[in-house]
Amino acid sequence: xxxxxxxxxxxxxxxxxxxxxxxxxxxxxxxxxxxxxxxxxxxxxxxxxxxxxxxxxxxxxxxxxxxxxxxxxxxxxxxxxxxxxxxxxxxxxxxxxxxxxxxxxxxxxxxxxxxxxxxxxxxxxxxxxxxxxx
Amino acid sequence: xxxxxxxxxxxxxxxxxxxxxxxxxxxxxxxxxxxxxxxxxxxxxxxxxxxxxxxxxxxxxxxxxxxxxxxxxxxxxxxxxxxxxxxxxxxxxxxxxxxxxxxxxxxxxxxxxxxxxxxxxxxxxxxxxxxxxxxxxxxxxxxxxxxxxxxxxxxxxxxxxxxxxxxxxxxxxxxxxxxxxxxxxxxxxxxxxxxxxxxxxxxxxxxxxxxxxxxxxxxxxxxxxxxxxxxxxxxxxxxxxxxxxxxxxxxxxxxxxxxxxxxxxxxxxxxxxxxxxxxxxxxxxxxxxxxxxxxxxxxxxxxxxxxxxxxxxxxxxxxxxxxxxxxxxxxxxxxxxxxxxxxxxxxxxxxxxxxxxxxxxxxxxxxxxxxxxxxxxxxxxxxxxxxxxxxxxxxxxxxxxxxxxxxxxxxxxxxxxxxxxxxxxxxxxxxxxxxxxxxxxxxxxxxxxxxxxxxxxxxxxxx
Numbered sequence: 001x002x003x004x005x006x007x008x009x010x011x012x013x014x015x016x017x018x019x020x021x022x023x024x025x026x027x028x029x030x031x032x033x034x035x036x037x038x039x040x041x042x043x044x045x046x047x048x049x050x051x052x053x054x055x056x057x058x059x060x061x062x063x064x065x066x067x068x069x070x071x072x073x074x075x076x077x078x079x080x081x082x083x084x085x086x087x088x089x090x091x092x093x094x095x096x097x098x099x100x101x102x103x104x105x106x107x108x109x110x111x112x113x114x115x116x117x118x119x120x121x122x123x124x125x126x127x128x129x130x131x132x133x134x
Numbered sequence: 135x136x137x138x139x140x141x142x143x144x145x146x147x148x149x150x151x152x153x154x155x156x157x158x159x160x161x162x163x164x165x166x167x168x169x170x171x172x173x174x175x176x177x178x179x180x181x182x183x184x185x186x187x188x189x190x191x192x193x194x195x196x197x198x199x200x201x202x203x204x205x206x207x208x209x210x211x212x213x214x215x216x217x218x219x220x221x222x223x224x225x226x227x228x229x230x231x232x233x234x235x236x237x238x239x240x241x242x243x244x245x246x247x248x249x250x251x252x253x254x255x256x257x258x259x260x261x262x263x264x265x266x267x268x269x270x271x272x273x274x275x276x277x278x279x280x281x282x283x284x285x286x287x288x289x290x291x292x293x294x295x296x297x298x299x300x301x302x303x304x305x306x307x308x309x310x311x312x313x314x315x316x317x318x319x320x321x322x323x324x325x326x327x328x329x330x331x332x333x334x335x336x337x338x339x340x341x342x343x344x345x346x347x348x349x350x351x352x353x354x355x356x357x358x359x360x361x362x363x364x365x366x367x368x369x370x371x372x373x374x375x376x377x378x379x380x381x382x383x384x385x386x387x388x389x390x391x392x393x394x395x396x397x398x399x400x401x402x403x404x405x406x407x408x409x410x411x412x413x414x415x416x417x418x419x420x421x422x423x424x425x426x427x428x429x430x431x432x433x434x435x436x437x438x439x440x441x442x443x444x445x446x447x448x449x450x451x452x453x454x455x456x457x458x459x460x461x462x463x464x465x466x467x468x469x470x471x472x473x474x475x476x477x478x479x480x481x482x483x484x485x486x487x488x489x490x491x492x493x494x495x496x497x498x499x500x501x502x503x504x505x506x507x508x509x510x511x512x513x514x515x516x517x518x519x520x521x522x523x524x525x526x527x528x529x530x531x532x533x534x535x536x537x538x539x540x541x542x543x544x545x546x547x548x549x550x551x552x553x554x555x556x557x558x559x560x561x562x563x564x565x566x567x568x569x570x571x572x573x574x575x576x577x578x579x580x581x582x583x584x585x586x587x588x589x590x591x592x593x594x595x596x597x
Contacts, residue, residue: 040452044412047453048200048213051543057226058195078227 033121038129041122049112052133060112066090067131082109092127099123186541187272188549188596189235189262190217195226197548198541199500203448203456205541206553206594208325208332209495211450212410215323219363221295221311222263222270233263237596246587255279255592258290269296288387290353292316306365313359317352318375318402319343321359324417326444326460326493333491335511337528338520338565341466341489342394343423343440351375351394354383359402369419371404380431395429406444415448421464434471441465442489456497464489474518481518487526488512500542507532522573525566533558550597561586 042052051057054064061077071088072079086107088094100123103112117123186198186207194217199205201214210218217224237258244250257277264270271294277285297311313321319329328334328344329352340347359373377397380390406419423440442464449457466487473483490510497503509530517524536555540547561583564571574580 043452044450047543048196048211051195053543056195057228058200059224059226076228 033124033126033128035125035128035132038122038125038127041117041126042129045117045122045126063130064133066133067092067095067127080109080111082107083111092131095127095130096123099126185237185553185594185596186551187235187260187262188551189231189233189260190222191541191549193226193231193233193263194224195228196224197543197545198551199453199543199548202541203450203458203495203500204497204503204536204538205500205545206536206538206551206596209458210323210325211448212408212415215325215408218321218325219297219309219311219323219361219369220270220299221268221297222272223267223295223297225264231263233261235260235262235596237594239592239594241590241592243588243590245589247581247585253279257285268298269294271295286387288353289316291320292353292356293321295321303364308365309363311361313361313373314356315359316354316356317345318355318357318423319404319421320352321361322371322404322421323363323369324406324408324419324444324446326417326419326446326462327421327442328462328464328489328491331460331462331491331493333493333507333509333532335489335491335509335528336530337511337526339487339513339526340511341440341442341464341487342425342427342438343421343442343464343466344489347489349392349394349429351377351397353386354378354388354392354394355397357400357402361404367407367409369404369406369408371402373402375400375402375425393429393431395427396431398426398428398435400425413449413451415446415450417444417446419444428471436471437469439467441467454499456495456500458493458495458497460491460493462489462491476518477521479518479521482514482516485514485516485519487514501538503534503536503538505532505534505536520565523566523571527563527566528561529563531558531560531562533560551595553592553594553596555592555594557590557592559586559588559590560584 046063049058049060050063052063054062055076056062057074057077061074067090069090071086071090072083098106099117101116103110103114103116117126186202186205188198190201191198197205198207201211201217203209203211237260238254239256240253241255242250242252256279259275261273262271273292274290275287276290277287280286293313293315295311295313297309299309301308301310315321317329319327322330325331328346332345334340334344334346336346340350342351344350345352355375355377357373357375359371361369361371363369375397377394378386380393383393384390401424403422404419406417408417409415421442421444425438426435427438428435442462444460444462446458446460468485468487470481470483470485473481475481488511491507493505493507495503495505509532511526511528513526515524520526534555534557536553538551538553539545541551542548562568564583564586567583569582570580571583572581
């Protein structure tokens, strides 16, 4: 291997590292979850009350397009006043904060009855799965 | 199921009496009649039990498979238990839905002895749903095929509820409810008790908490219970029942030969701990029923006490592979009000009956299911009451394989359903015997326990 080639590979490595760091800084706190594993978490934790199909509401609203959506904004779903008046947008960070604790503590007055997901890895995986629902 | 009634006396309390002698031929007739009832009841329980009700799916927006392990039911998931506890009132908030559903069941029955038959065996109308956030219910009207294109229509299960939700006691979530129902245990959330699972041992006798017992209470009584769920885990219930007058039973579609008799001082109690861990669930509970029963109604009063316990476990995981285990053990203590002499034999003044049911179900993708149930009914010997062997011990197995393609979030429809099932009933012991269970006289055809076996294929639709 020539010296020029070594330099080229080395540069590419640093560029890739830089890109990763920059990406991390651009979305502080972003978590690398496994969406496939998150689908299983969804089935055991969420699926009874939430559908993933667009426009299909169960006891809770459809989670289609949940990431990036304004809270309390699914048409045709009768939200609690607490969520309707919430200024939240469901970013991955907001979802992480909301789902890591009892729903009624995170949003007093909400209709959602959920004790929160304690397992950090499951939560990351779940949120990664929710990001795929578009 | 009126066989047992013919073996009872009408005399005063504790007085030995002489009834007309009952020879073995009469007893065989009684047993044959009883047997027909047992097989019919088993078929009805398996094919026509309270299944997933599409009206609830339309009301909640949920799929049948959210509340039931197999998409057609009947076994409940923890979510289904909470829906039941909440008085069937959950909603998707999209206005009032018509609280009606229909179920039709066609069955091909192939008994080990006797001719096969194919018929539309049952049609059901469900009035099921919510009235308000606090009031909801379940009412089933059932038409059963009785032969030659005739059907008997009857008022089947009833469970009307008032609930007060989202209360706090000591900082813990608490739910209070009142259920008006017509079968002790039918309204149980865990749904392992025989009245709720419709899985109870069949035999020549059985406990009052078992709807398969002769002269059972199921659907022929009316009662009210108050219940509470504390901290999502602790369940308690207490209530009382009275039997319907025979005239009302007749009007509601029931043969009065199955009258449970007059009940007095009846109390029902239930206490259970249940833990929902999302991927797993377990429960442990106790149940009790006490009553003074006159059967026949003009006769003496029997003191009857049922005490039982039940254990359940569910592995739910991601719902692809669900395993459900349930064990129910009910002991009934009887203090008879009379000791008649039947066929020259003096009946005993006390007795016990012991019902045990163990069920294992595996469900794949909530679509394919295999259920194995082992029933065991035992009791104290009584030649007069349980003749001719005097031994009530009966052991039965039920094996059912089914396919329920719809009723899931990702299926063609989540609010209507189809179930194809193949079911085997196996009798390994009946009335204490494996062979010649009716003591056939020499030269006549004898009946072994295995001759009572039956195989059936059924197709059910619900919408």
